[in-house]
Amino acid sequence: MHTFAELIIVLIILLDLALAVTGSLSSCIRLVALQGVVAGLLPLLAGAPHPRALLFAAVIVTLKGAVFPWLLMRARDQSGARKDVEPLISYPASIALCIGAFIASSWMGSRLPLPETQVAWIVPASLATIFTGFLLITTRSKAITQVLGYLVIENGIYIFGLALFVEQPMMVELAILLDVFVAVFVMGIAIFHISREFDHIDTAELSELSDWRRAGDAK
Amino acid sequence: MLLVLLSFVILLFSALLALCLGRNPDRAQDAGAYGAAAASVAGLIPSVHTLISGNTWSLSLPWPVPLGSFTLTLDPLAAFFLVPLFILTGLAAVYGVDYLRHYSGRKPLGLAWAAFNVLTASMALVFTAGNAVLFILGWELMAASSFLLVLFEHEKAQVRRAAFIYITAGGTGALCLLAAFSLLGSGSAVLDFGSFSVSPGGVASAVFLLALCGFGLKAGSIPFHVWLPEAHPAAPSHVSAVMSGIMIKTGVYGIIRVLGFLTPWQEWWGWTLLFIGAASSLLGALFSLAQHELKRVLAYSSIENVGIILLALGLGVIGVVSRAYPLAGLAFAGALLHVLNHSLFKGLLFMGAGSVLQGAGTAELDALGGLSKRMPGTATLFFAGSAAACALPPFNGFAGEFLIYIGAFRSVNASGAPALAGVIAGLSLACAGALAAAAFTRAGGTAFLGEPRTGRAAGAHEPGPLMLFSMRALALLCLLAGLASPFLLLPAARAVGSGFGPASGYAAAQTAAVPLIYISAGGLLLLAIIAMAAAKRRAFLGGKKPAVGATWDCGYAAPTPRMQYGASSFAQPLTDFFQPVLRKIGQYPVISEYFPGRASFSTEAQAVFYNSFYYPVAARIRDLAYRFSWIQHGRLQIYIMYIVVTLMGLLIWKL
Numbered sequence: 001m002h003t004f005a006e007l008i009i010v011l012i013i014l015l016d017l018a019l020a021v022t023g024s025l026s027s028c029i030r031l032v033a034l035q036g037v038v039a040g041l042l043p044l045l046a047g048a049p050h051p052r053a054l055l056f057a058a059v060i061v062t063l064k065g066a067v068f069p070w071l072l073m074r075a076r077d078q079s080g081a082r083k084d085v086e087p088l089i090s091y092p093a094s095i096a097l098c099i100g101a102f103i104a105s106s107w108m109g110s111r112l113p114l115p116e117t118q119v120a121w122i123v124p125a126s127l128a129t130i131f132t133g134f135l136l137i138t139t140r141s142k143a144i145t146q147v148l149g150y151l152v153i154e155n156g157i158y159i160f161g162l163a164l165f166v167e168q169p170m171m172v173e174l175a176i177l178l179d180v181f182v183a184v185f186v187m188g189i190a191i192f193h194i195s196r197e198f199d200h201i202d203t204a205e206l207s208e209l210s211d212w213r214r215a216g217d218a219k
Numbered sequence: 220m221l222l223v224l225l226s227f228v229i230l231l232f233s234a235l236l237a238l239c240l241g242r243n244p245d246r247a248q249d250a251g252a253y254g255a256a257a258a259s260v261a262g263l264i265p266s267v268h269t270l271i272s273g274n275t276w277s278l279s280l281p282w283p284v285p286l287g288s289f290t291l292t293l294d295p296l297a298a299f300f301l302v303p304l305f306i307l308t309g310l311a312a313v314y315g316v317d318y319l320r321h322y323s324g325r326k327p328l329g330l331a332w333a334a335f336n337v338l339t340a341s342m343a344l345v346f347t348a349g350n351a352v353l354f355i356l357g358w359e360l361m362a363a364s365s366f367l368l369v370l371f372e373h374e375k376a377q378v379r380r381a382a383f384i385y386i387t388a389g390g391t392g393a394l395c396l397l398a399a400f401s402l403l404g405s406g407s408a409v410l411d412f413g414s415f416s417v418s419p420g421g422v423a424s425a426v427f428l429l430a431l432c433g434f435g436l437k438a439g440s441i442p443f444h445v446w447l448p449e450a451h452p453a454a455p456s457h458v459s460a461v462m463s464g465i466m467i468k469t470g471v472y473g474i475i476r477v478l479g480f481l482t483p484w485q486e487w488w489g490w491t492l493l494f495i496g497a498a499s500s501l502l503g504a505l506f507s508l509a510q511h512e513l514k515r516v517l518a519y520s521s522i523e524n525v526g527i528i529l530l531a532l533g534l535g536v537i538g539v540v541s542r543a544y545p546l547a548g549l550a551f552a553g554a555l556l557h558v559l560n561h562s563l564f565k566g567l568l569f570m571g572a573g574s575v576l577q578g579a580g581t582a583e584l585d586a587l588g589g590l591s592k593r594m595p596g597t598a599t600l601f602f603a604g605s606a607a608a609c610a611l612p613p614f615n616g617f618a619g620e621f622l623i624y625i626g627a628f629r630s631v632n633a634s635g636a637p638a639l640a641g642v643i644a645g646l647s648l649a650c651a652g653a654l655a656a657a658a659f660t661r662a663g664g665t666a667f668l669g670e671p672r673t674g675r676a677a678g679a680h681e682p683g684p685l686m687l688f689s690m691r692a693l694a695l696l697c698l699l700a701g702l703a704s705p706f707l708l709l710p711a712a713r714a715v716g717s718g719f720g721p722a723s724g725y726a727a728a729q730t731a732a733v734p735l736i737y738i739s740a741g742g743l744l745l746l747a748i749i750a751m752a753a754a755k756r757r758a759f760l761g762g763k764k765p766a767v768g769a770t771w772d773c774g775y776a777a778p779t780p781r782m783q784y785g786a787s788s789f790a791q792p793l794t795d796f797f798q799p800v801l802r803k804i805g806q807y808p809v810i811s812e813y814f815p816g817r818a819s820f821s822t823e824a825q826a827v828f829y830n831s832f833y834y835p836v837a838a839r840i841r842d843l844a845y846r847f848s849w850i851q852h853g854r855l856q857i858y859i860m861y862i863v864v865t866l867m868g869l870l871i872w873k874l
Contacts, residue, residue: 088856111874138860146855 005045005119008038012159013102013125016132019152020098021091023084025144029072032151035129036064039155042162060177068151068184076144086141094139101131114164122163129156147187154180220276220293223347226262226305227340229254234336241329248319251332252312255339259309262301262343269298270710275717277349286410287352297346299555299714300465300472303562304346306696307464308339310689314570315457317683321577331371335458338364338466345469351400351410358396358469362389365466368458369450381449384829387837388436388446395433396473402426403480415480423481427488430477431495438470440529441499444522445829448506451521452514452582456573459514463521464566468558471528478536486540486636492533493640497647499526502800504654508661508790509801509824513572513582516662517565520608523651524561528554531623534644538630543637548727549626550644551715556707557619560700564607564616567693571601574686575666579679584662584786589671593679598667600690605659607697610652613742615697618704618735620648625731654793661789670780702742705735787822794822802827 015035022028040060043053087094105127114123133156136149154176161176233254240247269276275294282289293301315335319328341364344357366389369382403417403426404410417423432443439447447467451459474492478484503523510516531554538547574597575590576582591598607614610621623644630641671677681687700707712728772778787794787805794801802825808818850861 108870108874134859134863138856138863141856 002119005042006121008042008045009119009121009125009159011038012155013121013128016102016129016152017095017098019132019148020094020135023087023091025076025085025142026073028085028145028148029069029076032148032155033065033069035155036068036151037061039159040064042159063177063181064151064155067181071184072144072147075147085145088139088141094135097135097139098128098132101135102128105131119163122159126156126158126160126163129153129159132156143187143190147184150183150187151180220265220278220291222261222265223291223293223301223343224278226258226343229258229261230336230340230343233258234333234340237329237332237336239329241327244323244328247329247332248316248323251329251336252316255312255332255336256309258336258339259305259312262305263309265293266298266301266305269293270295270302270713273713273717279349282353284352286404286408288350288409288411289353290349290411291347291353292349292412293347295710295713295717296472296475296715299710300346300468300558301343303468303559304339304342304465307562307566307693308335308342308461310692311335311457311461311464311566311570314460314573314686314689315455317685318455318457318573318577320683326371331368331455334364334367335461338368338458338461342466342469346472349412351404351412351415354412355393355396355400359393361466361469362386362393365450365454365458365462369454371455371458372453375453378453381446381453385446385450388443392433392436392443395429395436399426399429399433399477402429403477412476412480417481419481419483419485424485424488426477427481427485430474431491434470434473434477435495436470437467437473438525438529439467439499439522440470440495440525441502441522442828442832444499444503445826445833447522448510448515448518448826451518451569452512456514456569456576459517459573460566460569463518463569464562467521467525468562471525471532471554471558474529474532478532484536484540486537489533489536489538489540489636489640492529492536493643494533496526496528496530496533497643499523500530500647500651501526501654504651504658505797505800506824506827508654508658509794509803509822511584511786511822511824513575513584513587513662513666514569516584516658517568517572520568520655520658521561521565523655524557524565524608527620527623527648527651528557528561530644530647531557531619531626534623534626534630534640537636537640538626541636543630543633545727545730546626546630546633546637546641548712548715549622549629549731552708552711552728552731553619553622553626555619555711555714556622556704557616559707559711560607560615560619560697563693563697563700564604564614567600567604567690567697568608570686570690570693571597571604574682574690575601575679577682577686580675581673584665586673587666587671587676588669588673588780588783589667589676590679591667593671593677594681596681596687597690600687600694601667602663603694603697605663607701609656609659612738613698613701613745615700615704617701617738618707620652621735621738622728622731623648625734626727657790657793661786665784665786665789669783672780672783672785702739705732705739708732708735787820800827801825 012035015031015038019028019031019035022031040057044057089097102124105124108127109121109123112123130153133149133151133153136152137146138149140146140149157176233250236254237247237251240250265276273295275292277293278291280289312335315332319326319331322328338361341357341360345354345361348354348357366382366386369385370378372378373382400410402422403415406416407414417426435443436446451463454462478488500523503519503521503526507516507519507523510519531550535547535550535554538544538550572582574594575587578594578597579587579590581587603614607616610616627641627645627648630637631645632638633641671679708728708731715728775782794803803822804825805822806820808815808820810818
């Protein structure tokens with residue numbers, strides 16, 4: 001069984017790398033959804049699943065695999081923005097950063113004082129996923145990619161939780177999931193409103209709203 | 220104690236009510252002002268009771284704040300500051316009703332009243348707090364609410380600038396206080412005042428210096444005074460009265476409290492206080508002589524009076540350290556009496572300035588003149604306040620300074636440090652008193668006497684009845700406090716004994732009661748003579764109207780009001796003498812022909828400390844800050860990156 005779980009971990013890391021280089025917004029949304037579904041299936045592989053665990057997994061897979069992508073696709077269509085992610089740094093730089101993050105995560109995974117985990121690489125993979133989420137947030141200019149980054153971070157936290165609380169990660173996960181659901185919902189609405197007001201969802205342009213200007217910059 | 224709590228509750232409730240009634244300015248005014256007045260009465264009863272009985276009341280409520288506890292302590296020292304606080308805020312609230320009516324519909328009066336009542340409550344909290352966290356809470360609330368009030372007329376650029384300087388000074392001061400309190404409480408789990416203890420030596424000196432900076436910034440002592448002459452004139456006049464009358468005394472109170480924690484004292488603390496006080500009193504009086512706006516004159520005069528109080532505190536500290544307890548007792552009692560007296564007469568004077576501002580539309584001295592004929596009530600009351608400010612008996616400004624003088628003179632006979640300190644204190648007090656007398660003669664004379672210099676002064680009118688009522692009440696209190704000064708010694712000595720000073724000082728202070736009784740008797744006699752003369756004049760006139768004629772004009776064919784002595788020319792001999800300190804900028808006409816043509820003349824007083832120290836330093840800090848402005852550019856992604864990098868750094872640091 002563990003080999004199968006480790007395969008999933010490898011898949012998650014590959015999805016992180018794919019997210020770093022994918023330019024199409026819709027592909028990104030699909031990749032994030034796929035990562036969420038795969039991560040949601042992970043706890044079912046550890047021995048005979050409890051019926052409650054099955055229920056939780058069903059909720060998670062539904063939300064991450066169907067509801068979130070649908071909300072985000074809708075936001076993407078309604079915003080009428082360009083269909084690529086508009087990165088602030090080049091794709092090679094993104095993937096270099098992602099690999100760097102993975103190396104850093106392996107080092108940190110070996111240093112973190114954690115209980116022994118059954119599945120190899122689960123802690124580095126979770127950390128790498130969190131960093132990939134941050135990478136999406138900080139180096140992509142669209143508001144929608146920031147929501148995606150947020151979701152990727154959530155996936156990472158979920159996997160990290162699996163590594164820590166091998167038995168009962170469900171309560172923690174449910175709480176986070178609820179937060180994420182509300183957040184995605186709110187962000188979806190906010191993105192829609194931003195694009196309606198400003199005709200774009202480029203956060204770089206939003207810096208015009210910044211309240212602080214050097215005296216010389218003032219018009 | 221419960222009444223003090225009730226007073227808090229009334230203040231906060233009426234603040235909320237005023238805020239809610241903001242749509243209806245008249246209602247908001249009523250809620251705010253009557254709330255403040257009722258709270259004053261509720262607060263005055265326990266304060267006066269504490270002063271008379273000498274008991275200390277304490278109240279602790281559960282308050283789940285780290286290091287904090289909701290401990291209120293009402294000891295005679297706190298009560299001695301609470302009495303002027305409640306008198307002044309109550310009367311200022313009544314005054315404010317008429318004063319602010321003028322702004323009805325143009326300004327958010329509900330907000331102004333809410334800020335005023337929160338300011339009052341926060342000051343009362345500062346005076347009664349028994350815990351450092353609670354104290355800082357009150358302190359910051361006080362800064363925030365008074366900041367709002369200073370910003371009342373925010374459409375003027377000068378007001379915005381004043382408010383900015385004010386909030387900067389307040390923040391800097393609070394920073395010093397946080398450091399001082401953390402040093403004081405480093406040994407205990409709860410920052411209660413009762414648990415403060417510091418080992419004598421370097422740490423105690425550090426606490427003293429931090430407290431001196433932090434509280435000195437609020438008290439407005441030189442060199443920490445820059446915000447005061449900007450902020451006090453900018454606020455509405457009843458707020459200026461409260462700020463100048465009692466809010467800056469929170470700084471004095473803080474210094475006294477911290478001195479209480481730091482026994483045994485060191486002699487150089489006393490010298491520091493003495494020199495800061497001497498510098499404040501001299502320079503404050505001198506700068507007030509050079510100002511051209513009535514409220515600025517009064518603001519600088521507040522610096523002078525805070526200087527007198529600090530000078531007396533320094534004298535007392537030196538006295539205690541060198542075991543000259545009579546000197547210490549007299550100096551401390553004098554300092555506290557002057558706190559009370561200054562709050563009464565400075566409140567009166569700022570209200571008078573407010574009446575002028577409202578009646579004539581301006582408080583620029585060069586635009587006023589002849590107001591005593593147009594606003595006789597205000598003029599009389601302003602002159603009464605001026606007499607008190609110049610320390611003329613029978614008004615109250617005299618008593619406190621008299622005690623300090625007696626202490627200084629007695630210590631001259633001793634040897635060593637107290638003698639030198641006594642000489643310095645006596646000399647500075649005398650010089651500052653003379654300069655203050657000149658400043659008030661100039662301000663009162665230019666504004667109220669002579670002929671109006673502008674049409675606005677000619678069209679001036681008396682203020683509303685509530686404004687006059689408040690000023691009359693304060694003038695009466697000034698007179699009463701002056702006449703009853705021998706009886707105020709006991710409460711003052713009690714406050715000294717309860718807070719920090721030598722308990723044996725009371726006997727020394729009591730020795731000053733005898734001359735004070737003579738002076739009060741003399742004052743009563745003077746009043747009786749004046750009353751008799753007035754009665755005689757009435758009897759002689761017998762209902763006839765005295766003839767009114769033009770003033771003798773020295774033979775000029777066509778005198779104009781511009782030929783009067785102005786504010787600049789009156790003070791010119793003195794200000795020229797002190798030009799190296801004042802650095803006023805002037806433009807003087809040079810007469811080179813036999814028949815000179817048009818000429819113009821102007822002088823402008825400079826904010827010397829601000830221009831030559833604080834502004835360059837602030838500009839340097841700002842330039843330094845601009846170098847880092849690339850950090851703050853408004854890009855959301857980079858901001859998130861800052862957070863990520865910080866979190867990562869912390870994680871790696873902990874690994």
